[in-house]
Amino acid sequence: MRIVSLVEMKTGQAGIVKTINGGPGMVARLQALGLHPGKKVTKLNSIFPKGPVVVEAGRSRIALGYGRACRVFVEINQ
Secondary structure, eight states, rough: OOOEEGGGOOTTTTEEEEEOOOHHHHHHHHHTTTTOOOOOOEEEEEEEETTEEEEEHHHHHHHHHHHHHHEEEEEEOO
């Protein structure tokens, strides 16, 4: 197992959210969208380098900007 950010994940790869490094506003916003520590996520795609990242968390699809995606760390099985 290793921990990587959402931008480092490969398309189709799944993992468990371990931590979100951000201010209280950003953390609260992501949790309201369903992205919180312990949640299983799957990376669906990233549009282009340093562009938005789309993940699936439960039955929701969430698009995150590159900066926010860099701050969400996920534990993946290799």
